[in-house]
Amino acid sequence: MAQTNEGQEQAVSRRKFLKNxxxxxxxLVVGGVAGSLLRTQAPPPxxxxxxxxxxxxxxxxxxxxxxxxxxxxTERIFPEDENGPGARTLGAxxxxxxxxxxxxxxxxxxxxQGPFYPGEATQGYQGRLRRREIFDIGIQEMNNYSTTKYGxxxxxxxxxxxxxxxxxxxxxxxxxxxxxxxxxxxxxxASTMEGVYADPLYGGNKNMDGWRLKNYPGNQMAYTQVxxxxxxxxxxxxxxxxxxxx
Amino acid sequence: MPRRLPKVDVVIVGVGWGxxxxxxxxxxxxxxxxxxxxxxxxxxxxxxxxxxxxxxxLRYELMQDLSKETITFRSNTRIRALPMRSYGSFLxxxxxxxxxxxxxxxxxxxxxxxxxxxxxxxxxxxxxxIPEGMTIQDWGxxxxxxxxxxxxxxxxxxxxxxxxxxAGKRSSPYPTPPMKQTPAMKMFAEAAKKLKLHPYMMPSxxxxxxxxxxxxxxxxxxxxxxxxxxxxxxxxxxxxxxVTVIPVAKKTGKFEIRTHSHVRRILHTGxxxxxxxxxxxxxxxxxxxxxxxxxxxxxxxxNARLLLLSKLGRPYDPATxxxxxxxxxxxxxxxGGATGFFEDKEFNLYAGAGSLGMTLDDYNGDNFxxxxxxxxxGASISLSQTGQRPIANNPVPSGTxxxxxxxxxxxxxxxxxxxxxxxxxxxxPFRHHFLDLDPTYRDVFGDPxxxxxxxxxxxxxxxxxxxxxxxxxxxxxMGATHIDVRRELGPYDITPYQSTHNTGGVIMGASxxxxxxxxxxxxxxxxxxxxxxxxxxxxxxxxNPTDTVGALAYRAAEGIAKYAKGNGGxxx
Numbered sequence: 001m002a003q004t005n006e007g008q009e010q011a012v013s014r015r016k017f018l019k020n021x022x023x024x025x026x027x028l029v030v031g032g033v034a035g036s037l038l039r040t041q042a043p044p045p046x047x048x049x050x051x052x053x054x055x056x057x058x059x060x061x062x063x064x065x066x067x068x069x070x071x072x073x074t075e076r077i078f079p080e081d082e083n084g085p086g087a088r089t090l091g092a093x094x095x096x097x098x099x100x101x102x103x104x105x106x107x108x109x110x111x112x113q114g115p116f117y118p119g120e121a122t123q124g125y126q127g128r129l130r131r132r133e134i135f136d137i138g139i140q141e142m143n144n145y146s147t148t149k150y151g152x153x154x155x156x157x158x159x160x161x162x163x164x165x166x167x168x169x170x171x172x173x174x175x176x177x178x179x180x181x182x183x184x185x186x187x188x189x190a191s192t193m194e195g196v197y198a199d200p201l202y203g204g205n206k207n208m209d210g211w212r213l214k215n216y217p218g219n220q221m222a223y224t225q226v227x228x229x230x231x232x233x234x235x236x237x238x239x240x241x242x243x244x245x246x
Numbered sequence: 247m248p249r250r251l252p253k254v255d256v257v258i259v260g261v262g263w264g265x266x267x268x269x270x271x272x273x274x275x276x277x278x279x280x281x282x283x284x285x286x287x288x289x290x291x292x293x294x295x296x297x298x299x300x301x302x303x304l305r306y307e308l309m310q311d312l313s314k315e316t317i318t319f320r321s322n323t324r325i326r327a328l329p330m331r332s333y334g335s336f337l338x339x340x341x342x343x344x345x346x347x348x349x350x351x352x353x354x355x356x357x358x359x360x361x362x363x364x365x366x367x368x369x370x371x372x373x374x375x376i377p378e379g380m381t382i383q384d385w386g387x388x389x390x391x392x393x394x395x396x397x398x399x400x401x402x403x404x405x406x407x408x409x410x411x412x413a414g415k416r417s418s419p420y421p422t423p424p425m426k427q428t429p430a431m432k433m434f435a436e437a438a439k440k441l442k443l444h445p446y447m448m449p450s451x452x453x454x455x456x457x458x459x460x461x462x463x464x465x466x467x468x469x470x471x472x473x474x475x476x477x478x479x480x481x482x483x484x485x486x487x488x489v490t491v492i493p494v495a496k497k498t499g500k501f502e503i504r505t506h507s508h509v510r511r512i513l514h515t516g517x518x519x520x521x522x523x524x525x526x527x528x529x530x531x532x533x534x535x536x537x538x539x540x541x542x543x544x545x546x547x548x549n550a551r552l553l554l555l556s557k558l559g560r561p562y563d564p565a566t567x568x569x570x571x572x573x574x575x576x577x578x579x580x581x582g583g584a585t586g587f588f589e590d591k592e593f594n595l596y597a598g599a600g601s602l603g604m605t606l607d608d609y610n611g612d613n614f615x616x617x618x619x620x621x622x623x624g625a626s627i628s629l630s631q632t633g634q635r636p637i638a639n640n641p642v643p644s645g646t647x648x649x650x651x652x653x654x655x656x657x658x659x660x661x662x663x664x665x666x667x668x669x670x671x672x673x674x675p676f677r678h679h680f681l682d683l684d685p686t687y688r689d690v691f692g693d694p695x696x697x698x699x700x701x702x703x704x705x706x707x708x709x710x711x712x713x714x715x716x717x718x719x720x721x722x723x724m725g726a727t728h729i730d731v732r733r734e735l736g737p738y739d740i741t742p743y744q745s746t747h748n749t750g751g752v753i754m755g756a757s758x759x760x761x762x763x764x765x766x767x768x769x770x771x772x773x774x775x776x777x778x779x780x781x782x783x784x785x786x787x788x789x790n791p792t793d794t795v796g797a798l799a800y801r802a803a804e805g806i807a808k809y810a811k812g813n814g815g816x817x818x
Contacts, residue, residue, distance in 0.1 A: 076649075076650065077649045077650065078649070078654055079650065079651050079654065081651055081654060081655065083654065083655060083658055086654075103305075104305065107313075107331075107332075108313060109305075109306070109311045109312055109313050110312050110313060110331050110332045111312045111313055111315075111316040111329045111330070111331045111332075111687075112313065112331065113329075113687070113688070115686065117326060117328060119326070119328040120321065120325065121739070121741075122321060122737055122738065122739040122740060122741070123319060123320070123328045123740060124328075124330060124331060124332065124334055124740050124741045125331055125332060125741075126328055126329075126331065163650065166649075170648075189648070189649055192649075193637055193640070194300060194304065194637050197299070197636035197637045198299065198300040198637060199297075199298055199299070199300065201298075202300060210636070211636060213658050214636060214657070214658045214661040214662070215596075215661070215662060216596055216635075216636045216661070217596055218297075219297035219298075220297075220471065221469060221471060222469035222470065222471060223469065223470040223471060223472065223594070223596075223597030223598075224426075224469055224470055226470075226594050226597050227426050227428055227470040227594070227597045227598075227602075228426050228427065228428060228429075229429075229594060230429045232592035232593070232594060232662060233594050240295055240297065240298060243294075243295065243297070244294075244295070
């Protein structure tokens with residue numbers, strides 16, 4: 001039996017909590033939260049205007065052709081169903097595009113120095129290609145395989161044919177020389193899930209509808225009123241944007 | 247030529263829990279301390295946008311940048327070690343507060359058995375019980391000797407907890423009462439009691455209530471926000487060095503922290519350290535910081551690595567078993583657990599705290615009879631509710647496809663209906679598990695990386711299968727409708743996350759023949775060099791290491807002060 005938390009979540013409001021919390025050492029504030037995060041002025045109320053265009057939904061890395069392949073693939077990995085939206089509606093392919101355009105796509109914080117040797121599976125990825133290059137090759141190979149097998153590009157196939165292509169990659173039935181087909185699939189699957197569930201600030205999980213699918217409340221400051229409850233407490237999710245501007 | 251700076255009493259390398267405790271204790275006694283930290287400054291305001299699973303948990307915001315430095319790994323000496331190019335099995339901290347910032351706050355004491363593991367094992371089972379190649383040894387200190395230091399660390403943090411019926415004796419109760427209990431924790435406790443086991447509330451550094459510690463630092467109570475491990479605490483509720491010991495040390499006016507300062511060598515003449523050589527990574531300039539006493543307080547790998555790079559101490563040789571630096575690298579056996587699925591019950595699993603849980607030690611240490619078992623030691627078994635975040639947590643019953651319609655439906659259904667009961671297994675050292683310098687791969691300065699040679703042994707496989715079954719039994723008693731028991735440990739694989747509880751390499755003990763440091767963590771071979779951290783553990787227990795790291799840091803601080811006031815020489 002679900003219940004809502006209306007009237008409870010304000011029991012410990014962030015402001016009140018910060019005012020009461022004493023991160024104090026002999027008069028010296030050690031935490032610093034209390035001073036700097038509190039706004040003295042309330043933010044202006046949101047204006048009643050039509051929803052603005054989503055400027056985030058434009059490509060930073062993929063070509064339109066690449067985007068069509070990835071968008072179709074994410075939707076098969078996490079399809080729309082009676083539970084609610086799938087990866088396409090949630091913007092997962094835009095999320096992946098934006099991620100590949102930045103640090104993650106360049107493996108900026110990974111050790112990418114040589115020499116490069118093939119290793120044991122237990123030693124992890126040992127290739128010299130970066131994630132954006134793996135995606136480039138993987139997407140091209142998905143289209144190649146689809147064309148060879150069905151005479152159409154991946155995003156033009158029927159859903160069950162698309163599933164068959166993805167399964168062939170997942171099981172390494174597609175033989176590739178430059179990348180591992182299953183390694184690419186694993187990355188595609190993992191980044192699809194990230195696009196479904198990461199905070200909407202990254203371009204996926206549109207309107208927090210990914211979180212709503214599994215009743216995840218997003219960014220909440222406190223669950224002290226929930227933590228001991230025997231019944232499931234369903235609440236409207238909040239995003240990091242809400243946190244910064246709310 | 248490096249620029250030579252004025253000499254100080256003490257220089258510490260790495261400002262996390264170890265460095266923070268040493269700095270606060272020594273500056274309070276009037277000594278001047280410089281703390282060199284390779285990473286950046288950190289403060290609580292930094293965590294304003296911390297409830298970001300992608301940034302912190304999956305893109306490792308607070309962790310060491312592997313493009314500059316990583317480790318290499320091989321399962322045995324017959325294969326080539328290769329670099330850990332991306333994170334997986336464990337996460338290396340960096341920056342002010344170190345790994346003490348992104349820990350969960352689970353603060354267990356090791357068992358009396360741990361400190362005398364070899365003697366007590368032989369006493370109860372005979373020497374033949376210890377398998378060939380297993381290099382367990384006594385720690386050169388007993389639980390009773392270390393107890394006052396545990397007490398100090400727990401009071402520093404304000405640990406919230408209740409008496410563990412199967413642990414060593416406590417000189418005083420936990421400073422704050424236990425955390426709140428969730429329905430899932432109550433179910434675990436009831437089931438465990440029915441099975442005649444001894445559950446207790448997990449000791450927590452997250453704070454059940456507002457607390458003022460003996461240094462006068464006040465911190466607020468935990469809000470159960472569910473963003474703890476891999477994250478910093480925006481409330482300062484979770485004890486970490488930045489909100490406890492570091493400001494205390496700074497307030498004395500005797501502690502200078504230099505961030506972005508990467509120590510590359512310990513300088514030495516004869517058998518004494520004279521200071522350290524470091525690079526300011528923002529300018530590239532090299533400095534020499536002379537000091538009367540040098541204290542290594544970085545993570546396990548860098549403590550051992552700096553000694554090897556500086557040619558200090560005797561490097562361990564697995565072929566002969568001689569030498570000590572790099573010896574007894576150990577880890578944690580974490581994969582022997584079980585997941586229970588509950589068709590009829592939903593839990594508020596999005597809420598939680600890093601150290602919110604219920605634990606039992608009936609199968610830990612030597613709390614149970616090992617006569618007919620093919621392993622030593624054991625594991626703590628816990629149900630913890632750390633806050634289930636949506637990207638990383640998609641439990642589905644075994645046999646469910648990994649993607650697609652069926653996967654989506656199951657992952658949504660079970661997100662709030664699956665509970666894990668996990669075992670944190672001890673890791674015994676073996677002669678062929680060790681740390682040394684990699685011959686091929688280098689860091690951003692051109693220095694060799696640390697190389698890990700490690701694999702799971704039959705000991706670990708037996709332990710994982712045993713604890714997985716126990717976890718499954720508890721879930722059955724809890725009424726789970728479907729239970730997946732993970733009995734198979736497999737080989738050690740560096741790709742899936744397991745535990746950031748790496749230990750050993752600069753181990754403590756009673757004799758310089760078998761250990762690198764004495765029970766004040768003073769190096770046998772270099773009397774004015776102290777090496778603080780889990781690098782000192784001769785093996786790893788079935789618990790999180792931080793309480794023991796903190797206790798040993800207090801013990802080392804006492805030793806350093808004693809050494810500074812005396813006429814030099816070894817303290818033991």
